[in-house]
Amino acid sequence: MVRGAGKACHRLAGLILVVVALVLGCILASRNDDVKRSLRARQAKLALRDYADNTVLRTLAALAEDAGRLDAAAARLRETRSDADAAAAVAAWETAYGTYLMTEAFHYGPASWRDYDKRLATWPFDKVLVDHALAEMAAGRLEMTSSNLREENASSMRGFHVVRHLLTRGGRPRRAQDIGAAELDYLVAATRSLHEESVDFEASWRGTANLPAARAAVARQSRFPERAAFADEFKNPGAPGSRYASLAIPLQEVFQEVASVGEDTLAGIGALRDELAPPPGGRGYWSGDDPCADLLHRLKGAENAWLGGVEGTRGHSVSELASGYSRVMDRRVKIAFAHTAYRIAAVRDLGDAAPEERELAIRRAEAECEKLLARVAAVTAPLAMDPSVGPWAAYGR
Amino acid sequence: MGFSWTTTLLLAAACGTAFAGPTESDAVAAFVSGGARPGVSQAAATADRLAAASRKLCLQPGEGALRQAREAWRDAYRAWRRAEPFLFGPADKLEQRFGSWPTNAVVLDAAVSSPEYRDVRGNADVRGFPALEHLLFAPRSAKEATAGERCAHLADVSGEVAELTRAIDRAWRQDFGKGFASAGDGKPFLVPGDALGMAMTKAVGVTEHLLRERIGLPAGFFKAPPKADYLEAWLSRDTLDGFKAAVEGLRMSLSGGGEAAILELLATKDGLVEKKDPALASDIRKQLAKIERAVDGLGDGDRIRRDPAKLKGLYKQVQTLQDQLIEASLVLELDVNVIELGARTQW
Numbered sequence: 018m019v020r021g022a023g024k025a026c027h028r029l030a031g032l033i034l035v036v037v038a039l040v041l042g043c044i045l046a047s048r049n050d051d052v053k054r055s056l057r058a059r060q061a062k063l064a065l066r067d068y069a070d071n072t073v074l075r076t077l078a079a080l081a082e083d084a085g086r087l088d089a090a091a092a093r094l095r096e097t098r099s100d101a102d103a104a105a106a107v108a109a110w111e112t113a114y115g116t117y118l119m120t121e122a123f124h125y126g127p128a129s130w131r132d133y134d135k136r137l138a139t140w141p142f143d144k145v146l147v148d149h150a151l152a153e154m155a156a157g158r159l160e161m162t163s164s165n166l167r168e169e170n171a172s173s174m175r176g177f178h179v180v181r182h183l184l185t186r187g188g189r190p191r192r193a194q195d196i197g198a199a200e201l202d203y204l205v206a207a208t209r210s211l212h213e214e215s216v217d218f219e220a221s222w223r224g225t226a227n228l229p230a231a232r233a234a235v236a237r238q239s240r241f242p243e244r245a246a247f248a249d250e251f252k253n254p255g256a257p258g259s260r261y262a263s264l265a266i267p268l269q270e271v272f273q274e275v276a277s278v279g280e281d282t283l284a285g286i287g288a289l290r291d292e293l294a295p296p297p298g299g300r301g302y303w304s305g306d307d308p309c310a311d312l313l314h315r316l317k318g319a320e321n322a323w324l325g326g327v328e329g330t331r332g333h334s335v336s337e338l339a340s341g342y343s344r345v346m347d348r349r350v351k352i353a354f355a356h357t358a359y360r361i362a363a364v365r366d367l368g369d370a371a372p373e374e375r376e377l378a379i380r381r382a383e384a385e386c387e388k389l390l391a392r393v394a395a396v397t398a399p400l401a402m403d404p405s406v407g408p409w410a411a412y413g414r
Numbered sequence: 415m416g417f418s419w420t421t422t423l424l425l426a427a428a429c430g431t432a433f434a435g436p437t438e439s440d441a442v443a444a445f446v447s448g449g450a451r452p453g454v455s456q457a458a459a460t461a462d463r464l465a466a467a468s469r470k471l472c473l474q475p476g477e478g479a480l481r482q483a484r485e486a487w488r489d490a491y492r493a494w495r496r497a498e499p500f501l502f503g504p505a506d507k508l509e510q511r512f513g514s515w516p517t518n519a520v521v522l523d524a525a526v527s528s529p530e531y532r533d534v535r536g537n538a539d540v541r542g543f544p545a546l547e548h549l550l551f552a553p554r555s556a557k558e559a560t561a562g563e564r565c566a567h568l569a570d571v572s573g574e575v576a577e578l579t580r581a582i583d584r585a586w587r588q589d590f591g592k593g594f595a596s597a598g599d600g601k602p603f604l605v606p607g608d609a610l611g612m613a614m615t616k617a618v619g620v621t622e623h624l625l626r627e628r629i630g631l632p633a634g635f636f637k638a639p640p641k642a643d644y645l646e647a648w649l650s651r652d653t654l655d656g657f658k659a660a661v662e663g664l665r666m667s668l669s670g671g672g673e674a675a676i677l678e679l680l681a682t683k684d685g686l687v688e689k690k691d692p693a694l695a696s697d698i699r700k701q702l703a704k705i706e707r708a709v710d711g712l713g714d715g716d717r718i719r720r721d722p723a724k725l726k727g728l729y730k731q732v733q734t735l736q737d738q739l740i741e742a743s744l745v746l747e748l749d750v751n752v753i754e755l756g757a758r759t760q761w
Contacts, residue, residue: 345740348687352747355686377600384604388749 057405060341061264062252063333064325068271069222069248071326073123076318077219079327080120081232083113084208084215087180091208095201098193106204107190111310113211114138114177118311119318120218122278125270127221127247135172136214142182143173147203150174154199161202163209164239175207181306183207188306213239220244222251264406271322271335272397278319279393282357283386285312289364289379294372309365313358320354323393339396342403346396353389360385435682435690436674438606439598444671445613446595450500450586453666457497458576458583460490464546465569465576471556472565480556487550488652490575491543495659497579498623499667502616503594504585508578513542514627515646522548526564541571544646551649610676611748614739617667618750621736624660625729633725640722651715657728661705664735668698676746685747694741701735 090106117137124134150170153159166175183204185191196204216235220228224246225236254261261267285308292308305311321327325334340347360382367375402409436444467486471479494512501509518539525531525540526549534540549568553559585591593601597609627644634640642648647656669675677699681692708731712718718725743750
């Protein structure tokens with residue numbers, strides 16, 4: 018009995034020793050520089066994975082779906098020629114364009130070498146050529162199709178801004194009866210090409226082979242070349258087949274693009290001075306209908322990139338990496354995103370306020386955006402230059 | 415019955431208003447009226463009295479006059495330290511001219527021993543409060559204190575300190591103070607939070623100054639041996655009172671103005687991202703009191719002079735306060751200007 022109790026005691030002591038050794042081992046390992054570096058590299062890899070999966074791929078899927086809905090709405094309008102369907106098409110355009118603006122946070126890689134920004138939203142579009150094409154169509158000398166638009170014509174004759182021009186005047190939906198038959202045909206061709214090129218944009222990140230069945234069918238019918246999954250390269254830097262030699266490079270892409278969107282947003286806020294002031298000769302076709310909403314969408318895209326996904330899907334993120342470097346600075350970046358958006362929305366909410374009031378609101382929004390840029394810049398260098406993600410300038414290896 | 419219902423409703427409405435908490439604009443106004451203006455005005459008044467007492471000592475040298483000048487220095491020094499959280503804006507450029515410890519005693523003694531060295535009397539390390547302390551407290555008698563060129567320098571430096579504090583007081587009462595109090599109109603502050611951010615930056619800066627120069631260096635906190643000579647105001651044995659004045663100044667900055675103070679804002683206002691934090695507001699109040707108790711527990715200035723390493727405990731308490739202030743700046747979603755504060759970019 019006593020010997021049994023002694024044995025149990027020894028076993029317990031042994032167990033305690035093992036646990037203590039394990040705990041001590043973990044503590045010592047966590048203080049080891051190599052272990053720390055490896056953990057940080059792992060975290061960076063997870064951030065890139067979730068950025069690609071939850072920000073890029075989800076936004077591109079949403080863009081393809083929204084563009085598909087816009088395409089369907091345009092087809093319905095051509096069929097019914099009702100004001101309700103004209104308004105529905107405008108609403109579908111607004112949604113799809115908002116989603117497109119969110120893709121600006123990753124206009125590098127495929128977007129850069131295949132010019133999706135121009136293919137989807139050349140601005141300003143070529144009104145003279147569009148009017149000419151419409152006249153030719155009305156005269157029966159030209160039949161406009163999506164493939165014709167994509168393959169035979171300049172990108173300045175298609176895209177979101179052309180579609181908006183066909184659907185709206187002065188920021189309001191056109192009356193269905195005012196839209197001519199040629200315009201409706203052009204609209205359908207333009208929205209179809211938008212849908213197809215949005216799918217191609219998605220395919221370039223996801224891989225044509227990985228598209229869901231419906232969008233794979235669109236890609237097939239559009240006769241786009243088979244696209245390899247850029248996301249795989251992006252998520253696996255250093256692996257064979259990836260043009261990224263180290264974690265630092267895709268991370269730099271993320272930071273650089275977030276900063277670029279921030280800079281564009283800052284310039285866009287400044288441009289509100291002209292855009293929101295009543296223009297002497299009335300609004301031009303090149304003017305945005307809701308420039309504040311455009312800025313908010315753009316900013317949301319950058320925020321999603323920072324936070325590791327569209328809302329509801331966020332996982333690991335560069336924000337998490339920033340927090341590992343400085344929890345305080347990471348919170349300041351998040352606060353700056355919220356304040357910039359709040360101040361832009363405040364400009365929009367002013368409506369027809371006095372010019373001085375609007376000027377003050379614009380200056381406030383600019384100041385918040387400048388803070389955002391400064392805070393992002395403050396954390397970018399230490400994260401992109403962390404030894405765990407190097408080599409830092411690995412192009413051309 | 416009807417009357418009592420009305421009264422009840424009015425009371426409830428009044429209570430509702432009281433519990434709604436201040437706005438950022440209220441907090442800015444409270445900071446000015448309950449902190450900056452009284453703090454800076456007291457600094458200006460005591461600096462004036464120091465200049466007058468210094469002149470009197472030189473005109474009618476005597477032990478009584480020296481004692482009065484020393485008391486005036488203590489009052490002015492403490493008021494200056496109390497006013498530190500409000501020395502920003504126009505005071506930014508002037509603050510350096512108040513001097514920093516240790517004064518260059520060798521050069522200072524030489525500079526006031528002969529007109530030959532008059533040129534070096536303009537050097538920053540022989541001016542300001544540290545130099546005045548040396549001029550008033552190092553000599554063993556009034557005769558020694560007024561010997562040679564000492565009086566000329568004493569009058570010059572105390573006059574400059576008085577002039578500087580008056581200029582800051584004027585700025586708070588006039589253009590800068592008005593612009594600050596009306597923050598949000600774009601002249602020059604775009605939103606009230608910009609003004610509060612400045613106040614919070616300075617509050618964090620006061621703790622940083624305490625940690626680095628006033629405690630860290632003399633206590634040997636940074637892998638260097640303790641340096642008693644770096645202790646602020648050790649000659650006048652006012653080191654510990656100087657610490658307490660700093661805490662009082664921070665309290666005026668954060669709690670001045672009562673129900674509309676910055677800490678009330680922290681306790682009651684949700685931001686766009688962050689949630690109000692009454693516990694943090696309470697912790698900051700407690701931490702200020704804790705630091706005061708820690709200072710009291712240090713005994714007297716002589717003991718600290720003999721063993722400045724005893725300040726290490728105080729360092730940790732101030733560090734805690736600094737962390738709390740940084741957290742408060744986040745909860746209030748204020749911009750703490752990291753460039754102004756130096757190297758700690760993680761703020």
